[in-house]
Amino acid sequence: MIKYISILLFLLITAFTTRESNFLYPTSWPKPNYDFSKNPIEKNKVNLGRVLFYDPILSENNSISCESCHSPYSAFTHIDHALSHGIYDSISTRNSPALMNLAWKKSFMWDGAINNLDMQALAPITHPLEMGSSIKKVVIKLQASKKYGQLYFQAYGDSIPTGEKTLKAISQFLLTLVSANSKYDKVIRGDEQFSPQEKNGYALFQKNCSSCHKEPLFTNDEFANNGLPENPTLKDKGRMHITLDSTDAYKFKIPTLRNIEYTYPYMHDGRFKKLSEVMNHYTSGIIQSKTLAPELKEKIKLTENEKVDLISFLLTLSDKEFVFNSKHTYPIEIISSVAKD
Amino acid sequence: MKKHFIILVLVLSHFFSVAQRVNISLNASLDGKELLLDRVVVNSEKDTLLINQLKFYISNIQFLKDDSIVFTELNSYHLIDFEMPASTSLSIKTFRSISYNSIRFYLGIDSLTNVSGALGGELDPTHGMYWTWQSGYINFKMEGQVSRRKEPLKEFQIHLGGYQQPFYSLQEVQLNVHDENINLELNLDPFLHSIDFSNVHHIMSPSKKAVELSEILAKNFKVKKND
Numbered sequence: 001m002i003k004y005i006s007i008l009l010f011l012l013i014t015a016f017t018t019r020e021s022n023f024l025y026p027t028s029w030p031k032p033n034y035d036f037s038k039n040p041i042e043k044n045k046v047n048l049g050r051v052l053f054y055d056p057i058l059s060e061n062n063s064i065s066c067e068s069c070h071s072p073y074s075a076f077t078h079i080d081h082a083l084s085h086g087i088y089d090s091i092s093t094r095n096s097p098a099l100m101n102l103a104w105k106k107s108f109m110w111d112g113a114i115n116n117l118d119m120q121a122l123a124p125i126t127h128p129l130e131m132g133s134s135i136k137k138v139v140i141k142l143q144a145s146k147k148y149g150q151l152y153f154q155a156y157g158d159s160i161p162t163g164e165k166t167l168k169a170i171s172q173f174l175l176t177l178v179s180a181n182s183k184y185d186k187v188i189r190g191d192e193q194f195s196p197q198e199k200n201g202y203a204l205f206q207k208n209c210s211s212c213h214k215e216p217l218f219t220n221d222e223f224a225n226n227g228l229p230e231n232p233t234l235k236d237k238g239r240m241h242i243t244l245d246s247t248d249a250y251k252f253k254i255p256t257l258r259n260i261e262y263t264y265p266y267m268h269d270g271r272f273k274k275l276s277e278v279m280n281h282y283t284s285g286i287i288q289s290k291t292l293a294p295e296l297k298e299k300i301k302l303t304e305n306e307k308v309d310l311i312s313f314l315l316t317l318s319d320k321e322f323v324f325n326s327k328h329t330y331p332i333e334i335i336s337s338v339a340k341d
Numbered sequence: 342m343k344k345h346f347i348i349l350v351l352v353l354s355h356f357f358s359v360a361q362r363v364n365i366s367l368n369a370s371l372d373g374k375e376l377l378l379d380r381v382v383v384n385s386e387k388d389t390l391l392i393n394q395l396k397f398y399i400s401n402i403q404f405l406k407d408d409s410i411v412f413t414e415l416n417s418y419h420l421i422d423f424e425m426p427a428s429t430s431l432s433i434k435t436f437r438s439i440s441y442n443s444i445r446f447y448l449g450i451d452s453l454t455n456v457s458g459a460l461g462g463e464l465d466p467t468h469g470m471y472w473t474w475q476s477g478y479i480n481f482k483m484e485g486q487v488s489r490r491k492e493p494l495k496e497f498q499i500h501l502g503g504y505q506q507p508f509y510s511l512q513e514v515q516l517n518v519h520d521e522n523i524n525l526e527l528n529l530d531p532f533l534h535s536i537d538f539s540n541v542h543h544i545m546s547p548s549k550k551a552v553e554l555s556e557i558l559a560k561n562f563k564v565k566k567n568d
Contacts, residue, residue, distance in 0.1 A: 035457075035458065038457065038458055039458065039459075113474060113475040113476065114475070114476045115455070115456050115476040115477075116456060116457070116458040116459075116476065117458070118458035118459035119458065119459065119466070119471070119476050122466060122471065122473040123473050123474055125473070126473035126474070127473070127474065134469075134473075135466050135467050135473075136467040136468075136469060139467050162461055162465055162467065163459065163461075163465040163466045163467035164459045164460055164461035164464075164465050164466075165461075167458075167459035167466070168458070168459050171458070171459070242475060244508075244548065
């Protein structure tokens with residue numbers, strides 16, 4: 001009897017690992033937060049999600065796609081723009097975040113407004129300053145498309161798009177955006193070595209930054225007030241807009257530092273163009289307030305040389321293979337294999 | 342062999358047992374009369390109201406006999422939309438004959454479902470019952486035009502929801518019932534009277550007021566006697 005139970009258990013366990021094994025990540029990393037059992041990664045669903053990601057059909061007048069603000073070549077953000085640009089040349093109120101390693105996130109957006117990756121796309125699709133449409137309108141357009149009829153059939157065995165299938169397919173593509181092959185990762189694996197400058201920068205990072213920008217994801221996925229003065233035009237109180245709790249005022253999602261070289265400008269409102277400005281903020285620009293992160297209450301002291309060393313370490317977080325991965329770029333090979341509309 | 346036979350008999354009897362159905366119909370009342378969408382109603386306090394949308398979720402339907410649960414509907418999510426008359430009649434398949442004297446359900450969508458990612462059917466976000474700027478189902482939605490004491494008509498939108506404390510707005514409703522056909526009526530008057538329409542025309546995010554209004558709604562369901 002015990003033998004049968006253990007065989008059964010073994011079969012169950014292997015069944016789950018094979019399912020999850022479609023999602024690859026370094027063995028030393030923590031377990032992802034995304035519930036893959038509800039949306040197991042499958043090639044055709046990833047393909048559908050990738051086509052949707054690059055298609056301006058998601059916006060009201062077919063002008064803006066996800067890629068408009070999340071370009072693969074800048075680790076899926078919008079470089080040079082402090083605030084993201086949307087439909088009819090509108091300008092939004094926050095800096096578009098870089099997209100990577102999303103399976104580990106517990107909440108999304110600078111203020112954590114979104115509780116599940118599946119529901120994230122609804123926000124830009126609907127926002128009047130982003131895509132200005134609605135999931136209902138998008139699904140109606142998709143239902144009228146021959147191309148998508150084929151792609152949904154390949155993904156789901158059913159050619160009729162729904163909100164659920166659309167959102168889950170977008171999640172599938174986003175989940176595959178795993179960045180884990182920077183010089184830092186190679187050093188950790190023992191395949192490469194830091195230069196003396198990078199090594200010193202890593203020590204400074206561990207001493208001053210790593211409690212919030214926790215390895216290996218370089219974020220603890222929490223919210224914090226990092227002492228930025230309030231932008232008088234935007235008056236953005238961050239997390240407090242969601243919780244309505246004044247102890248959350250000026251707290252924003254702690255972003256990952258991976259690929260930071262590609263994701264300028266920095267901060268929720270894109271106020272800093274260069275990493276040197278970020279360094280100067282943390283050493284001499286912190287505004288004291290009730291909600292300031294406790295880690296920043298005491299001044300961070302860095303000499304000019306140390307700032308340079310710290311930046312040289314941050315540049316080891318650049319993952320060129322991620323940024324130029326042809327599986328993440330415009331899906332010409334998928335689109336050319338299905339019907340034209 | 343004998344064992345297998347017994348199992349076979351049990352399985353067959355399960356399929357051949359009379360599948361009982363409980364029919365539930367829902368309607369809403371305004372100023373003592375049945376609510377009709379897109380009709381102007383002037384109440385005794387000279388308020389003018391025109392409701393053009395009324396939608397809400399009923400979930401986790403259970404039948405009880407003397408406070409013990411005799412049946413829980415699986416995957417129990419129902420979007421009641423007064424623009425779609427078919428959605429205001431529910432037919433609950435109980436698979437076996439049950440004896441009950443009360444019905445229990447949620448007004449809204451529970452917290453766990455709210456954090457479960459993209460869902461389909463009645464819960465598909467294309468139904469317009471999911472917030473987009475912030476995650477979470479809209480449990481109850483009423484939109485229309487209102488004027489208080491002969492002021493000009495103004496658009497109003499009331500979207501109630503919130504799946505996290507301190508603004509968790511899900512409500513449980515339990516009512517005594519005696520019949521197989523249950524006619525539920527939601528009296529909208531106390532709800533509408535607790536909104537200050539001279540000043541407030543939009544309630545569209547989780548808040549203390551949203552919880553308070555949800556509680557008022559939950560208290561104003563009643564079972565109408567069958568004619």
